[in-house]
Amino acid sequence: GAGVSQSPSNKVTEKGKDVELRCDPISGHTALYWYRQSLGQGLEFLIYFQGNSAPDKSGLPSDRFSAERTGGSVSTLTIQRTQQEDSAVYLCASSQRQGGNSPLHFGNGTRLTVT
């Protein structure tokens, strides 16, 4: 079937505005990740959802960032009161099952630019 889908592919917003980024994982994948990719920072872990367990939010950089996953499928990453340092590519990934060697399947990302 289709791979991980992210929308929008590009988002330009003004400093101080809120943004929502969407991720549609591969059907049946129980694990879902959000990462931030920026120059010089590599791939920074943000949040991890695994089935019905409480999400691992340890990577969220501030309380302006939040994410939810509804019905164990679609996820939304919300950034409130955006700052210029939030500009980056936000990547979503899903994997088939809990742990083990399940590879991550990545989306194409959302490129966020905060002006």
Next chain:
Amino acid sequence: AQRVTQPEKLLSVFKGAPVELKCNYSYSGSPELFWYVQYSRQRLQLLLRHISRESIKGFTADLNKGETSFHLKKPFAQEEDSAMYYCALRGGSGNTGKLIFGQGTTLQVKP
């Protein structure tokens, strides 16, 4: 705490030369180690995983627990190997935890 270190931001070699992309990790338990690759204008994708002990596109990586390393090697680089490479670690009980990536190394293979 889990940590992955890739000391080189950029590695530039000539076609046919050997390649070694370095990866060191910090984790108190037995981790799962992976290499992911992102070619130009493509999605990030899995290249190989240590537990499979496989060779993909001529690349191999051996987990060295004594040195806490998982370096990626290829004896003869090809131009199509040019890409961004990320080393990744998964820890946690039963290895069900999050996947942490290093900062990435850009491999540039010159003709």
